[in-house]
Amino acid sequence: MNCTQNRKIEQVTDQTLVIGMDIAKQKHFVAMVDARGRELKKRVPVLQSRAGFEQFYALIQEAMREFDKTEVIVGIEPTGHYWLNLAHFLEEKGIPLVMVNPMHVKRSKELDDNLPTKHDAKDALVIARLVKDGRFSYPRILHEVEAELRAGTTFRESLIKERNAVLNQMIRWLDQYFPEFVQVFPSFGKLALAVLEHTPFPMDMADQTIEGLMERYRQSEGLKCPQKPKIQKLIEVSRDSIGITEGQRMARTQIATLVRRYRQLEQEIAALTEELVALAQTTVEYEWLQTIPGLGDATMVELLSEIGSFQQYQDPRQLIK
Structure with a gap:
């Protein structure tokens, strides 16, 4: 296990409420677990609407008080573009959002019940347990x-x-x-x-x-x-x-x-x-890319749209990945 994996695991402590969400077009499912993966509450649906998101936020606050948690982390399995609205809402509320690999969800689910069937509520619990094990990545929420x-x-x-x-x-x-x-x-x-x-x-x-x-x-x-x-x-x-x-x-x-x-x-x-x-010309990254021979404006725009600001990377290998 590498040091990055260790840092992710260390983010989930006994004071952390871990939430897994299975994303859909109109209705998501939520599961809540503790740092050991024990389910804390019954899985509930969350509607893809302002009212649904506000109810979800209230549910988080209530669960944190009920189980004496001071931190929270929400994990999702990204499905198309449906997660973007939720991501911006959680960012406004200051709640960290992470993503799990869909293949990890599938394999972990089969380990639990040996059934490859799709079930939203069951997937939410699998996602939450993957998050508490540090098997997640950080999405990049775009701005400006x-x-x-x-x-x-x-x-x-x-x-x-x-x-x-x-x-x-x-x-x-x-x-x-x-x-x-x-x-x-x-x-x-x-x-x-x-x-x-x-x-x-x-x-x-x-x-x-x-x-x-x-x-x-x-x-x-x-x-x-x-x-x-x-x-x-x-x-x-x-x-x-x-x-x-x-x-x-x-x-x-x-x-x-x-x-x-x-x-x-x-x-x-x-x-x-x-x-x-x-x-693109308003960014400092555009000036840097101009120093590379053979890169046209259209190519530089596509690169910047994918990788964003260079300041968010600590190692060149992150760009390659």
Whole structure:
């Protein structure tokens, strides 16, 4: 057993009320034990609401008086994002919160009754006993810039995921109606999007001149100088296209919608990234990361959103872990 484990065990004394909570979306279960793991009170539910949290706090105060405890520690098995509201509430009340490993909960439960079945009230007791043995870790509750960076980065990832989904739909559409398109445009730049906006089908280019198409594409947002060689090649491949010619009315509506959504997502991602970079630049850690060659702004934002302030780490190995 290492010294860190010893320090955790030493936090639980005879004067400590140990509480285990099984977290759920609407109703949590609470178990209370002493330093030896003996259950002190009947397990009770706690609602995920302000009233439920206040009742839980009152229950803690009552139990501390009843069993003559001067300290309290609450342990949870993190479930999704449902524990975050409780974590902030307990922080406001000055009650320490720790986390146990879900795998430890599963294995400890099977040791007790040899049943792998899921039961919230039973899990709460297992969690409490793991905490009194020092088998827990400390969660990092985010504040101010750290909280903004984490929320913004998570949202940015969801936008990127949505953009990639739209991109895949556009590729699938082209596979059906204009397979030769990718021979000219392997990626979706401004000109490729302009083509899909104005002339998405091979038949749209029939009897069209290069100059006429260039003029149409210039009407697209952000495109001033369309590349003439690419347009020439696109006209050539469109003549022998094997694209589907049926159902084009709805297909035209579909690709127009996809192009609009793709552009919108690109703009939203760019604007959000700019805002996140501005937030990151207010931290001293950003200045330090700038000294590392090859790190771009987006990468530094993601790093800071995950690791937070360097001041909370005592050893480089903590960052690696």
